[in-house]
Amino acid sequence: MTFEPERLGQSRSDLAEAMRTLRKRAGVTQMALARRCNLSQTKVSNIESGRLTPALVDVELILDALEAEGPEAEELLALARTANTEWQDHWSSRRRGLDKKQNELARLEAASTEFRFFLLSMVTGLLATPEYVRASIADVPGDQSKTIAKKLERQSVLLNTEKSFTFILTEQAVRWPLLPPLAMAMQLDRLASVSRLPNVRLGVIPLTGHMPQAPLNTFTLYDRRLATVETGTGALILRDHRDVTAYRESFDRYETYAAFGEDCRGILTGWAEEFTRQRE
Secondary structure (H helix, E strand, C coil): CCCCCHHHHHHHHCCCCCCCHHHHCCCCCCHHHHHHHHHCCHHHHHHHHCCCCCCCCHHHHHHHHCCHHHHHHHHHEEEEEEEEEEEEEHHHHHHCCHHHHHHHHHEEEEEEEECEEEECCCCCCCHHHHHHHHCCCCCCCCCCCHHHHHHHHHHHHHHHCEEEEEEEEHHHHHHHCCHHHHHHHHHHHHHHCCCCCCCCEEECHHHHHHCCCCCCCEEEEECCEEEEEEEEEEEEEECHHHHHHHHHHHHHHCCCCCEEEHHHHHHHHHHHHHHHHHHH
16 A cells, blocks of 8 residues: 555545445454454454554454455454554645644653653753744744743653653764854753663664664654654654564664763763864
């Protein structure tokens, strides 16, 4: 199935209708199907009505129970995968107001306990100085004071010791000169400071040595249930366990290239000193 962002919402209703049609054609009641799959009848009903988007494993169970196979089963699995994917384009977010996006992220952070950030090209707002936050949205027209305030307010989640954070930043993400040299030096000092929090692991990947895997995107993992993947025009929100697992495995690989702790802070200090010398 070809990926079409505009079809993501429609795929949920398509999946619900297809699952309902498949069961009825097999001559099986919702109650009987629920028993075969060890699911509740309410869950089956919600899947078929579109009120609940089933995980891929649920769809696989139902297909097995109904003895569905071949092209029809493959199409249903493709629909399920797409239904578990959400597309958020930058233009829609800007029309709604970036401050509302910050509220969504805050709710997601409140509901999660383990966070993994892979930062390919820029520093995320949780780690940014006010100057960096302001510069990161400078191209967005209008008054962005609410967005800046909410981004900085969200940083307090790092102080919640019931949550754990791992940040991996490439050298490009750390050193991209979004700000004048002295302000960049202060941003690197901010990273070093955050790295000392007891519930935060912050690592950097210097562009040295041999790294056979090349990352393509910035991505974030929330527990084991959700991954967000940044692109140039928006973000993919992935909920299928196979997608989330694939990104967790990628994160683990990149983590082996990163320097943490005192090694990381030593690297950050050296880069900060380079920025300071540029000002002289």
